[in-house]
Amino acid sequence: MEVSFDTLAEAMYIAPFACLAHNKFEEGVEDPVFTYANKASLELFERTWDQMIGMPSRNSAEAAAQEDRTQVLEAAATGGSVQDYSGWRISKSGKRFRVKDLKLFNVTELDGTLWGQAAVFNQYELEDGTVVTVQGQAPPPSAIEIPPSQEEVDAAAAAVQEQAVAVRQLKEAQGLPNQVSGNRRVQGRGPWLRDHHVDCLLLTCRAVACERG
Secondary structure, three states: EEEOOOHHHHHHHOOOOOEEEEEOOOOOOOEEEEEEEEEHHHHOOOOOHHHHHEEEHHHHOOOOHHHHHHHHHHHHHHOOOOEEEEEEEEOOOOOOEEEEEEEEEEEEEEOOOOEEEEEEEEEEEEOOOOOOOOOOOOOOOOOOEEOOOOOHHHHHHHHHHHHHHHHHHHHHHHOOOOOOOOOOOOOOOOOOOHHHHHHHHHHHHHHHHHHHH
16 A cells, blocks of 8 residues: 555545544643544444544543543553453444444654544444454555655654744634634634644554554
8 A cells, every 4th residue: 555645534434444533631631521433433433524533532421431441541641551341332313333343552743742543443233143344445556565665754754844833823823712612613624624633643554554564
């Protein structure tokens, strides 16, 4: 599979796996909200992008599953990642499903500061025992092959940092706070307009893809 940084956002959005992220470690955030969800996860949770982004991530699980969810989030926070997790989640309409073999990992800023967490999985089980494999699309054409060279990673990281500075300056000029909160302001951004946190997530997921071979 060939994926370049320029096409990574589109490839991630249409990928044959579910990917979600929340801002668990962001300064001032006590109730993390979803900051990213690709097409497969939006369909599974039966929500639109605007409904999902900015929603408290705890709402992805019903009350009976909250303790289990908290434990796995804290395990990843401490150890960096959790492999092969399975747990029950719930969609907007109340449909229950059990994610299978989920990988949960921390996402950092480019300077290594913890920012959030992301989850990736490609199978889930319905209440009747049916196991469903997530469907997706082939990535868009690219001239750069996974795994990327160090030069490609450095160039992508520099581009992300430059974008982060521009976004920060724009927010300051408009009098907006730099942190993401659970309000409607973060919604309407859409899966194609990336910010530096989304780019950090994409780079991390790309590294995970390389590890998985």
